[in-house]
Amino acid sequence: MGIGSKIRYFRTKNNLTQKELALGVCATSYLSKIENEIVEPSNEMLDIFCSKLGLETADLKLEGDYLHKLQLKSLELHRAIRNGFKESAVDLYNEIIAKNRMIIDPAMQVFKVLFGLRIALMKNEREEAFELYEETTKLQEYIPEMMKPYYNRYGGLYHYMYGSLTKSLQLYKEAEKLVPRSEIEDVYYQLALVHHLLGEYSMSTYYEEKALELFARKMDYEQCVNCQLLLGINYRKMGNLERAKETYLSILEKVTPLQNREVIAKVYHNLGLVCADEGKSSEAITAFQISLGYRDDEKSRMKTSYSISKEFLRIEDESSATKFINVGREIAESVKDEEHVIKFQVLKYKLEKLEHDPIFEFYISMIALPYFEERSDQQMIKEYIYELVAYYEECRQYKSALTYLKKIL
Incomplete structure (x- = not known):
């Protein structure tokens, strides 16, 4: 991130317009070029901008070694979370934030919000996660290249747990392009989970098999079992009940002794x-x-x-x-x-045998169905649409029944 982008970050943070910051320093159009990294400000301009923004010039010049150290800390924290060391991850996160509390660089703010989001997801703190995810979207244009894989993975996980499955899929597909090959199996596994909930069982199986192969190479027994569990679910969803049962029984043979x-x-x-x-x-x-x-x-x-x-x-x-x-x-x-x-x-x-009562129709159509449509959860959408179709047919409201039926045909 260049100095121009940082000036834009601190300007917006201070609720200043370009016109207000440029006043008495340069033309607004020139400030726009600075913020878009087209031209660089002179040292004199930079000093005035910093004065207006309540900054030291050094605050805008943190680069190199600082970003490298932040990258290493990000990797260390991510690995702690990935390996399930919850307490260690929280302690490490708090330690990093405490040691860098005086640093106001946007990269540090991105780190704080992004990893705060991941820890909130780990602790299943829904409201905290929602607030932090909103913050990450506001900071998106300031995310350093080194943190973009975390943004896509953690954002994908947020939407998988609480938001839109379609958005989750989009973020994980971006992560697939950016994540190091050494961790790509994690992304494949998450893609399999998302495709599964979207009702795309063939694609889910495709990614699950790719993940399983890589987990097996690393002798990650726990994740291999998780992959086999999801494969069994996919076989069931695709109607291959015997193969699903065989998959589950083979897992039991391996895990029961343990x-x-x-x-x-x-x-x-x-x-x-x-x-x-x-x-x-x-x-x-x-x-x-x-x-x-x-x-x-x-x-x-x-x-x-x-x-x-x-x-x-x-x-x-x-x-x-x-x-x-x-x-x-x-x-x-x-x-x-x-x-x-x-x-x-x-x-x-x-x-309570209220399937043919208007209260049932209201709850399904106004509460249940909209919730799962927002989630893009195809399995539950189909289940509740069939409930509505049965209701409307019983009430001889065939036009309404057909309208809903068209949504899944």
Whole structure:
């Protein structure tokens, strides 16, 4: 970043127009050329600009060694986060910020906001992440080249977790071009996850296989298992239930001796979904119950509670459905998981047999569907559109039914 860009950064930060900063120094058009790195200001001009902006001239000339050190610290912090060292990452971030608190260079501000965002995502602090992401977008034009891969990856993760899946895909595709080959498998894995939620299962499988090959070369066992889990889900979504089941059972053979509770829970959860797709409700419920026995964190229990609730509703076991809907919804509300609050509310309406009541139509069309459309979550969009179509057909509102049906045909 040149001096001109820094002048623009500090001018906008001080809420000054180009005309106000240029007054008594140079023509506004000349300042515009300076800020766009077309010409360089004289030393005399630079001193006056700094005086107006409340800066020391040295504040605009931090380059070279300083940026190199910041690059090394960024890499160190990113690796701590990537390796799951949460406490160490937070401590390192706070230490870097404390040591550089007197530096007002925009690169330092970018570092503070960008890695603050990643830590907020790591800690699942949604509101903090939202505020920091908004800040990163404002600083986008000041991001040094060395930090652009982090911007795309962390922004992609933000949108994957809380925002637009389409935007997430766009950012991860940019990251694919910029990330070092030594870490490209992480980007492939995230691209597979995003394509999966967008309902693009073939593309998801393509990236998943690329990621799996690279993780296997590095003997990263944990990520290999994660890749196999997603491959199994993709096979199920594409209708290849036998291959999905084979994939999950092969994972169980590898992990059961090690008693990796989280992996075992995920496998049984997904085996339950396969059994549900096969119409084997009893086997599905058994698998979900085994999964719940291994679930140690609330959010994971919430997700399996949702799946088992749907299965109990399918077999009209209202008592059991009520139990798991209440448990799951309580967790969703406590962790402020809007997605599952909506999902459990829809199940509650179905439990109360309100599928043909206007309140159900209103909730699906005005709350549930818009939420998942904003997320670009194709799976849930299709599910709720079919709910609306069934409602309108029951009410003989065939025109409305056709309008919604066209959205997914």
